[in-house]
Amino acid sequence: MTSEPRNLAPMDATPVEKHRHAVGAVDSLDSLERCPLMPNYGTPSVQFNRGDGAYLWDSNGNQYLDFLSGLAVTSLGHAHPAVAAAIADQATRLLHVSNLYATEHNGVVATMLDELIGDGSPAGGQVFFCNSGAEANEAAIKLARRYGGHGRHTVVCAYQSFHGRTLATLAATGQPAKWEVFQPLPEGFKHVVWNDLAELEAVLDDTVAAIFLEPVQGEGGVNPATIEYFQGVERLCRERDILFMVDEVQTGLARTGRWFGFQHFGVSPDVISMAKALGNGMPIGACWAKADVAASFKQGDHATTYGGQPLATAAARAVLQTMKAIDAPALARRAGEQITESLRALPQVTDVRGLGMLLAVELDGLDARAVAAECLRRGLVVNGVTDSALRLAPPLIVDESHIAEATDLLRSVLSESS
Numbered sequence: 001m002t003s004e005p006r007n008l009a010p011m012d013a014t015p016v017e018k019h020r021h022a023v024g025a026v027d028s029l030d031s032l033e034r035c036p037l038m039p040n041y042g043t044p045s046v047q048f049n050r051g052d053g054a055y056l057w058d059s060n061g062n063q064y065l066d067f068l069s070g071l072a073v074t075s076l077g078h079a080h081p082a083v084a085a086a087i088a089d090q091a092t093r094l095l096h097v098s099n100l101y102a103t104e105h106n107g108v109v110a111t112m113l114d115e116l117i118g119d120g121s122p123a124g125g126q127v128f129f130c131n132s133g134a135e136a137n138e139a140a141i142k143l144a145r146r147y148g149g150h151g152r153h154t155v156v157c158a159y160q161s162f163h164g165r166t167l168a169t170l171a172a173t174g175q176p177a178k179w180e181v182f183q184p185l186p187e188g189f190k191h192v193v194w195n196d197l198a199e200l201e202a203v204l205d206d207t208v209a210a211i212f213l214e215p216v217q218g219e220g221g222v223n224p225a226t227i228e229y230f231q232g233v234e235r236l237c238r239e240r241d242i243l244f245m246v247d248e249v250q251t252g253l254a255r256t257g258r259w260f261g262f263q264h265f266g267v268s269p270d271v272i273s274m275a276k277a278l279g280n281g282m283p284i285g286a287c288w289a290k291a292d293v294a295a296s297f298k299q300g301d302h303a304t305t306y307g308g309q310p311l312a313t314a315a316a317r318a319v320l321q322t323m324k325a326i327d328a329p330a331l332a333r334r335a336g337e338q339i340t341e342s343l344r345a346l347p348q349v350t351d352v353r354g355l356g357m358l359l360a361v362e363l364d365g366l367d368a369r370a371v372a373a374e375c376l377r378r379g380l381v382v383n384g385v386t387d388s389a390l391r392l393a394p395p396l397i398v399d400e401s402h403i404a405e406a407t408d409l410l411r412s413v414l415s416e417s418s
């Protein structure tokens with residue numbers, strides 16, 4: 001692979017020009033005055049048509065090394081044969097019958113998740129399946145309210161957290177800039193400074209039903225919790241019968257080098273939400289809770305049309321089987337160490353933080369988003385997670401040659417940008 005700039009639309013192209021460029025010469029789009037998609041994602045500069053393992057190809061046939069995996073979604077790489085086969089096979093047999101009836105895979109996947117949460121032995125929980133991270137968190141929030149009862153409904157979250165874009169998960173998200181324009185938001189959320197146990201303790205009044213935290217804040221800049229913090233949170237929760245809920249949507253399923261991020265901290269949360277890597281790109285989310293907590297949901301309290309449907313759970317089953325077979329957490333630990341070591345050696349890199357394969361690369365005085373855009377032009381997919389840091393969430397299956405390739409490309413982009 002070369003690091004020649006890709007044939008992307010010029011920076012000053014209009015949104016319509018960029019979109020046409022990205023999708024190629026498509027007649028129907030050429031005749032449009034404006035992009036047919038809502039502007040909430042900005043204008044993409046590239047259209048990806050195919051993926052295989054750690055690589056992607058755009059509509060002009062250019063190859064890219066994908067060190068972002070969607071956003072920590074395609075942990076097994078693109079077009080994984082076992083996942084593709086499971087989806088293709090299921091698609092020929094049964095897609096949907098509603099949750100009024102049992103289907104083939106969801107009990108199996110729930111049992112597998114419970115064992116991974118128990119790190120090899122059953123953790124004693126139950127699972128609700130849904131379609132996304134935000135929905136998994138909605139389920140967690142509703143469960144906390146049901147568990148707490150009337151008057152005991154507050155969910156305490158951290159600043160810089162990210163829990164989703166629905167109104168309730170946006171209210172849980174500790175980034176006022178993301179929710180200010182959507183007020184009024186649902187009530188019942190409080191925010192505290194990340195990794196500060198004293199401040200957390202100070203807000204715990206009689207209305208608090210749950211504390212809800214990410215083991216590593218992903219969207220908020222890749223900020224890991226400290227062991228003291230998570231252990232202190234668990235102690236406070238036990239003392240006051242408050243639920244300890246963790247958002248593992250980004251950190252779950254081997255990404256951090258353990259099956260779940262909380263397992264780094266020696267705690268046992270009451271409620272765990274997950275999504276991204278669970279389907280390797282097939283939309284699926286899950287909310288796990290200890291059985292006595294799950295029992296707060298009575299029949300009819302919560303539901304979803306598509307959650308747990310056979311196509312998604314067939315994919316998840318193949319994902320979990322594959323991850324176990326290849327010992328995905330060990331791969332993430334090893335590759336994460338190699339990437340960290342390799343990038344720390346670059347002169348413009350001041351720090352690499354994170355856990356396993358969820359990493360932020362802090363740059364010395366460079367605009368991370370401009371660097372990410374230049375990486376894309378040269379064929380490396382990463383993103384700017386803050387003004388000064390790149391986020392790397394490579395597929396867990398990358399080998400030394402992929403790491404060397406990414407490092408070489410980043411080295412040249414950084415040296416030319418500084």
Ligand SMILES: *Cc1c(COP(=O)(O)O)cnc(C)c1O
Binds near residue numbers: 135
């Ligand atoms: C991505 C993410 C979500 C939201 O997931 P969606 O599938 O986009 O709804 C929630 N929490 C965390 C920690 C995430 O990284």
